[in-house]
Amino acid sequence: MRPQSLSVLDRAIVGFDKALRAVIPNSNPSTRPLPVDSDALPELSINEARHVAGLMRINHTGEVCAQGLYHGQALTAKNDTVREAMHHSAEEEIDHLVWCETRLNELSSHPSVFTPIWYGLSFGMGAAAGLISNEFSLGFVAETEAQVSEHLQDHISQLPKQDQRTAQILQQMDIEELQHRSAAIDHGGTPLAPPVRITMRWLANQMKAVAYHL
Ligand SMILES: [Fe+2]
Numbered sequence: 146m147r148p149q150s151l152s153v154l155d156r157a158i159v160g161f162d163k164a165l166r167a168v169i170p171n172s173n174p175s176t177r178p179l180p181v182d183s184d185a186l187p188e189l190s191i192n193e194a195r196h197v198a199g200l201m202r203i204n205h206t207g208e209v210c211a212q213g214l215y216h217g218q219a220l221t222a223k224n225d226t227v228r229e230a231m232h233h234s235a236e237e238e239i240d241h242l243v244w245c246e247t248r249l250n251e252l253s254s255h256p257s258v259f260t261p262i263w264y265g266l267s268f269g270m271g272a273a274a275g276l277i278s279n280e281f282s283l284g285f286v287a288e289t290e291a292q293v294s295e296h297l298q299d300h301i302s303q304l305p306k307q308d309q310r311t312a313q314i315l316q317q318m319d320i321e322e323l324q325h326r327s328a329a330i331d332h333g334g335t336p337l338a339p340p341v342r343i344t345m346r347w348l349a350n351q352m353k354a355v356a357y358h359l
Pocket residue numbers: 208211237238241318322
């Protein structure tokens with residue numbers, strides 16, 4: 146009885162620590178350096194830097210949402226299979242979060258002021274998806290990753306040509322998001338119904354519109 150309740154308490158503490166790290170800037174160590182081939186910072190005009198910072202604030206928010214989604218899913222997943230299957234993806238998402246933070250710092254900018262809200266909403270959606278079924282939960286991850294990949298490609302196309310630094314970071318993230326999508330499908334994720342996909346896209350667009358500025 147006692148070891149079990151300790152185990153639940155331990156998990157709650159670890160979960161709370163992970164949530165705090167997701168929402169407090171610069172609180173995560175990255176396991177990998179920035180995926181760039183030069184330490185030189187690109188020269189950007191004020192307007193260009195502002196635009197790149199807006200895009201990176203969106204991408205940082207996307208990574209906060211990924212943390213919330215994976216943490217919520219881990220809380221309610223029907224068995225350990227989903228948790229284990231998604232563990233590697235969740236670890237890589239932490240690097241993405243740190244890379245986005247680093248680039249925002251370099252641009253003298255900041256993450257979204259609504260970061261705790263983005264995390265909470267995503268945590269709720271991940272937890273709800275986990276309650277429905279493993280197949281739905283993994284399908285939700287797969288669809289999320291597919292939509293993230295689409296907007297990463299869109300952002301890459303909007304970058305100033307000289308900002309290869311941001312482009313290389315986003316390219317590496319895109320490669321890994323598509324691997325996360327494949328992992329979710331390989332472990333049993335099923336395609337989501339069109340209304341669910343449309344609602345997710347609509348919610349993502351609201352988030353992007355707000356996070357670009359704030
Ligand atoms: Fe990511």
